[in-house]
Amino acid sequence: MNEYIKNMIEKYRLEGHSVPDMSLIKTPKQIEKIKAACKINTAVLDYVEANIKMGMSTQDIDDLVSSFTKESGAICAQLGYQGFPKSVCTSVNEEVCHGIPSRLKKLNDGDIINVDVSTILDGYYADASRMFEIGNVSEERKRLVRVTKECLQLGINAAQAWGNIGDIGAVISQHARKNGYSVVTQLGGHGIGLEFHEEPFVSHVGIKGTGMLLVPGMIFTIEPMINVGVSDVVLDKYNGWTIYTRDGKDSAQVEHQILITEEGPEILTY
Numbered sequence: 001m002n003e004y005i006k007n008m009i010e011k012y013r014l015e016g017h018s019v020p021d022m023s024l025i026k027t028p029k030q031i032e033k034i035k036a037a038c039k040i041n042t043a044v045l046d047y048v049e050a051n052i053k054m055g056m057s058t059q060d061i062d063d064l065v066s067s068f069t070k071e072s073g074a075i076c077a078q079l080g081y082q083g084f085p086k087s088v089c090t091s092v093n094e095e096v097c098h099g100i101p102s103r104l105k106k107l108n109d110g111d112i113i114n115v116d117v118s119t120i121l122d123g124y125y126a127d128a129s130r131m132f133e134i135g136n137v138s139e140e141r142k143r144l145v146r147v148t149k150e151c152l153q154l155g156i157n158a159a160q161a162w163g164n165i166g167d168i169g170a171v172i173s174q175h176a177r178k179n180g181y182s183v184v185t186q187l188g189g190h191g192i193g194l195e196f197h198e199e200p201f202v203s204h205v206g207i208k209g210t211g212m213l214l215v216p217g218m219i220f221t222i223e224p225m226i227n228v229g230v231s232d233v234v235l236d237k238y239n240g241w242t243i244y245t246r247d248g249k250d251s252a253q254v255e256h257q258i259l260i261t262e263e264g265p266e267i268l269t270y
């Protein structure tokens with residue numbers, strides 16, 4: 001392991017910073033493997049983007065993801081993960097995340113949907129999500145989707161080596177609130193690569209200059225969930241998975257997986 005990185009981490013640790021365990025700093029070899037998984041994950045999302053349309057069910061999206069991933073020689077990370085029943089999360093309108101694909105749920109004119117895809121290739125993990133607009137979407141919904149994408153990009157820009165993880169949530173929450181929206185706090189991004197969910201937890205409401213030190217070689221997701229109304233969410237008590245806004249107003253989410261480098265954040269899921 002790079003001596004310079006080790007020495008820097010030790011310096012920050014002695015200054016009282018929260019620092020990542022060395023196991024969270026990926027080696028060049030691991031980074032190559034994770035990038036290969038991300039490449040397939042992106043191709044899956046491109047395939048969904050090319051085929052998603054009004055009238056289709058969210059199960060049809062699951063079928064697209066499942067078949068494309070298999071043909072690529074990869075595995076859907078979500079299927080069976082802690083008992084999750086499907087291969088992809090499809091979250092429509094007031095569903096914040098972890099929507100479960102169903103034949104009964106059709107995509108209607110004016111809907112906004114998050115499709116969240118996670119892939120395992122050769123034991124390495126990738127995770128990203130996109131928003132799609134179905135048919136004629138209202139200006140209010142378009143604005144929510146646009147601001148959510150801006151929040152993600154600002155969060156990524158803030159993920160600089162030798163900064164802190166709180167820098168990310170600080171810019172995201174500032175931008176969301178400036179636009180009259182709230183940010184979900186109970187869920188966040190996460191380290192990823194050797195496992196689906198690793199340390200650190202990436203809050204989307206951090207405070208600049210606080211939280212874990214960002215070190216080159218760290219890989220994690222940023223996946224802000226932005227609500228039109230209150231930030232509070234509720235869990236579906238029947239399926240045990242789907243998270244909704246408490247007030248039933250719309251929510252949007254987009255997610256990228258990034259690598260911290262000395263030269264800045266590198267998006268692995270483009």
Ligand code: MF3
Nearest residue numbers: 078081084089098116118127
């Ligand atoms: N990409 C989602 C996340 O990181 C996947 C959730 S796990 C699932 O939170 F089982 F719900 F798919």
Ligand code: CO
Nearest residue numbers: 127221223255
């Ligand atoms: Co994720």
